[in-house]
Amino acid sequence: QVQLVESGGGVVQPGRSLRLSCAASGFTFSSYGMHWVRQAPGKGLEWVAVVLYDGKKEYYADSVKGRFTISRDNSKDTLYLQMNSLRAADTAVYYCARLQNFYASGNYAEAFDLWGQGTMVTVSS
């Protein structure tokens, strides 16, 4: 079925690295821009990064720019997030999400229509 499944979370010390993966199935992965969104414990949603459908362009939130790298392998239907120089403030559930384009009644819209179950990253010494 149509789904996203994240993996790779865990407990890591400050300053260390971690790589998250998101396996997609049930849809044409290579047709969609893919995103990472995180949620610190008890807090709201924070957009982290996007990689365009062909992997040729990425954009990041200021809070992770220069430390995190988003990438994708369309041959494996998999999205990645390489997280370096991790900080306590990076502790969160990390979700991958699909950005869908909607066309209805001559109107165009974009929104996150498919989310994974999330993977927890804890940065602690």
Added chain:
Amino acid sequence: EIVLTQSPDTLSLSPGARATLSCRASEIVSRNYLAWYQQKPGQSPRLLIHGASTRATGVPDRFSGSGSGTDFLLTISRLEPEDFAVYYCQQYGNSVFTFGPGTKVDFK
């Protein structure tokens, strides 16, 4: 970066009541790129509204979205027990996506 502010922080209502949630942007937001999500404890967010006013597939018609410019509303006409959750607005502009801080709808 466009900042989204949601009000109130918490809305305490009874089943059957009408809920009106506000999302205000620091700059004009294109309606095309304004969405609303519902999140229940321990669950991933669920898309409710895209394009400011179009319900996503499978979303009951008691949910409606409206607004333009910098002011947007999510209205739940008659709260059902399963509607008690946190609601987030989200916008896209200049290659950056932002979420509002959320409004929690809980039982009065």
